[in-house]
Amino acid sequence: MSIPTYRLALLMAVGVSALAANAQAQSTSGSLSAAQSQATDMFARDRGVPVRERPRPGYEALGLRLGTFTAFPSLQVDAEHNDNIFAVATGADSDWIVRVKPEVQLESGWSRHALGGYARANISRFQDFDAESFEDWGAGASGRLDITRASIIAAGADYASVTEPRTSSNAPASTRDPISYDMASSFIAGTMVSGRTKLSARADTRAFDYEDALTLGGIVVDQDNRDRAINSLTGRGDFAISPATAIFVQATANTRDYDTATSPLLPARDSDGYELLVGANFEVGALARGELAVGYIVQEFDAAAYQQIDGFGTRAQLEWFPTQLTTVTATASRTIEDSGIAGSGGYLSTSVGGRIDHELLRNVLLTADLSFSNDAYDGIDRDDDRLQYSVGGTYLLNRSVGVSVSASHFEQSSDGAGGGADFAVNRLAVTLVAQF
Numbered sequence: 001m002s003i004p005t006y007r008l009a010l011l012m013a014v015g016v017s018a019l020a021a022n023a024q025a026q027s028t029s030g031s032l033s034a035a036q037s038q039a040t041d042m043f044a045r046d047r048g049v050p051v052r053e054r055p056r057p058g059y060e061a062l063g064l065r066l067g068t069f070t071a072f073p074s075l076q077v078d079a080e081h082n083d084n085i086f087a088v089a090t091g092a093d094s095d096w097i098v099r100v101k102p103e104v105q106l107e108s109g110w111s112r113h114a115l116g117g118y119a120r121a122n123i124s125r126f127q128d129f130d131a132e133s134f135e136d137w138g139a140g141a142s143g144r145l146d147i148t149r150a151s152i153i154a155a156g157a158d159y160a161s162v163t164e165p166r167t168s169s170n171a172p173a174s175t176r177d178p179i180s181y182d183m184a185s186s187f188i189a190g191t192m193v194s195g196r197t198k199l200s201a202r203a204d205t206r207a208f209d210y211e212d213a214l215t216l217g218g219i220v221v222d223q224d225n226r227d228r229a230i231n232s233l234t235g236r237g238d239f240a241i242s243p244a245t246a247i248f249v250q251a252t253a254n255t256r257d258y259d260t261a262t263s264p265l266l267p268a269r270d271s272d273g274y275e276l277l278v279g280a281n282f283e284v285g286a287l288a289r290g291e292l293a294v295g296y297i298v299q300e301f302d303a304a305a306y307q308q309i310d311g312f313g314t315r316a317q318l319e320w321f322p323t324q325l326t327t328v329t330a331t332a333s334r335t336i337e338d339s340g341i342a343g344s345g346g347y348l349s350t351s352v353g354g355r356i357d358h359e360l361l362r363n364v365l366l367t368a369d370l371s372f373s374n375d376a377y378d379g380i381d382r383d384d385d386r387l388q389y390s391v392g393g394t395y396l397l398n399r400s401v402g403v404s405v406s407a408s409h410f411e412q413s414s415d416g417a418g419g420g421a422d423f424a425v426n427r428l429a430v431t432l433v434a435q436f
Contacts, residue, residue, distance in 0.1 A: 042240040043198050047286040048321040050329070051357040051365065059363050059396040061435040068109050074435040076101040084425045085132060087166040087412075092423075096127045117141035124163075131177055134163040150193040157186040167410060167425060169375055169384055170340030172221050175213040179223060182209045198238040198246075206230045225268070226340050227259040238281075245282045250293065251275070262342050266305055269345045273299035273336060275313055290318035299336045299346055306345030309336050309378050325359040339377060347377040363396035367406075381416035404431040 063070040078099040084092035103120035122136040142156030164171050164179040171179055189202035207230075210223035232254040240246040252275040258268035279293025297313035313334050320328040334350045353371035360366055368391045375384040392406030411424040 042196060042243045043193065043238065043246060045281060045283045045289045047283055048289055048319065050319060050321075050327040051325070051359050052327070054359070056362055056396070059399050059402075061399060063107075064436060066106075069115075070107050070109060072105045072107070072435065074103050074433060076103070076431060076433045078429055078431045080427055080429040082425060082427050084423060085126070085129060085166065087421070087423050087425060089421045089423050093129065095129050095132070097124055097132075098127070099124045112146045114144040115141075116143070134178065134180065136160070136162050138162075151191065153188070153190045155186075155188040157184075159184045167412070167423075169386070169412070169420060170226075170338075172213065172223075172340075173421065174215055175221055176216055177213060179213055180211045181223075181226075183207065196240040198240075200236045200238075202234045204230075204232045204234075224260045225258065225262040225342075226338075228269075228338065229257045230338075231255050231257075244284070245280060247280045248278070248293075250277045250279070250295075256299075256338065266343060267303035269306060269338065270302040271299050271306075271345065272302075273297070275335075277313065277315065279315075286321060288318065288320045290316070292316045292318075297334070297336055301345045305379075307378055309346055309348060311348060327357045329355045329357075337375070339379075341377065341380060341382070344377045344379040344382070347375045350374045350376075365394045365396075367392045367394075377416075382419045383415045384420060385413045385415075387411050387413075400435060402433045402435075404433070405429070406431075 061072050061074070063072045076099075078097070078101070080097045080099065081094065082097060083094040085095050085097075086093060100123045101121065103118065105118045106116055108115045117140065119139040120137065122134075124132075124134055124136075126132040138158065138160030140156060140158030140160075142154065145153045147153065160183050162181055162183060164181065166178060168179075183206060185204070185206040187202060187204045189200065191198065191200040208226065208228050210226045212223050213221040215221060232252055234250065234252040236248055236250040238246045238248040254273050254275075256269070256271045256273075258270055261268045275295065275297045277293040277295035279291060279295075281289075281291035283289040292314075293316065294312070294314045296310070298308065298310035300308045311334075314332060315335075316330075316332040318330045320330075322328065330353070332352045334348065336346050337349045339346045351371060351373035353369065355367065355369040358366045368389075370389040371387075373386045375386070377383065388408065388410045390406055390408035392404060394402055394404040396402045406427075406429050408427045408429075409424065410427075411422075412420065413422050414420040
């Protein structure tokens with residue numbers, strides 16, 4: 001049975017109000033006791049600072065003061081060479097792409113509470129294949145209400161007009177133009193810390209609206225069957241067993257409501273699911289930190305045409321700081337994702353990845369990353385393996401200008417009678433960023 005968005009929001013509001021009332025009853029004059037302050041610190045995992053998050057005096061944008069707010073405008077220009085812009089197995093076409101990405105972020109400077117927003121765009125121009133050119137944009141805002149030092153409420157909303165990459169596993173093949181869609185999302189969340197316990201809850205809603213496309217022969221490729229709304233509600237409880245280690249239980253319920261059927265013979269992919277995880281987050285001095293969780297995931301479809309998808313689920317991230325100048329990050333996940341392929345309700349996605357960031361100089365950063373994922377589709381004979389790796393570097397000339405170069409390789413290998421294309425894409429990019 002689907003849960004409407006307004007009911008999710010109501011449940012979230014009731015839960016957050018209860019948390020806030022409990023926290024307010026425990027506080028005196030808006031302050032915490034020493035014991036509560038220490039308990040709050042038991043969940044901090046900030047002794048090690050990743051290379052990409054480290055302050056860089058002399059190389060950070062100052063921003064523009066607007067009363068109690070600060071605006072951070074920036075402009076990024078990319079020149080990219082792509083040797084397979086249509087992501088095809090044979091007869092690959094290459095092209096140069098110029099991308100202009102203006103952005104402005106707005107941040108409050110208050111001692112309590114926070115409010116911010118952003119607006120950005122991606123104007124991409126292909127030099128030889130102009131039909132691939134597009135203009136994407138997005139805007140959003142979020143805020144945080146500090147009820148006490150140990151309890152907060154946060155909320156935000158975003159809207160974006162996006163172009164789907166040709167390399168997307170759900171993108172239909174051989175369309176004249178790439179698929180575009182609009183996405184609207186919002187969330188509300190609350191957190192409360194009391195002693196060794198931290199309770200949190202969050203409600204999310206996302207809505208996708210896809211535009212139809214045309215084949216090279218002028219036939220309409222209907223994308224209305226991908227239009228959907230996804231609502232989710234997450235609750236989590238953490239218990240600190242030491243100042244550096246906490247165990248937790250997390251539960252997430254979701255509903256996925258589609259607007260139309262995938263075809264006259266296949267109904268819409270409406271479904272309900274949940275994810276149950278148990279895990280721990282920890283910090284080993286300034287050497288390492290991370291969070292590991294394992295559990296069970298399931299997605300059950302309303303229509304008998306689609307089989308239930310379930311199995312082992314996991315989410316993990318580990319950060320290792322072998323030196324102050326190097327950060328090694330490893331990630332892993334296993335989730336159930338929506339399918340855009342006719343006949344399939346969804347697929348199990350398993351992914352692992354690693355990344356190394358090294359600070360050669362304060363203003364010279366080097367990066368290398370590697371990731372692998374497997375998508376096992378339900379209802380059709382298709383199994384995709386996707387491999388990606390890249391290397392790059394960034395040189396910060398001063399606090400206003402930076403230059404980056406990167407090279408990347410992406411490949412997909414698809415098995416089964418309903419499989420997608422096997423292809424590889426290589427990219428080389430040079431980026432100039434101006435910030436104020």
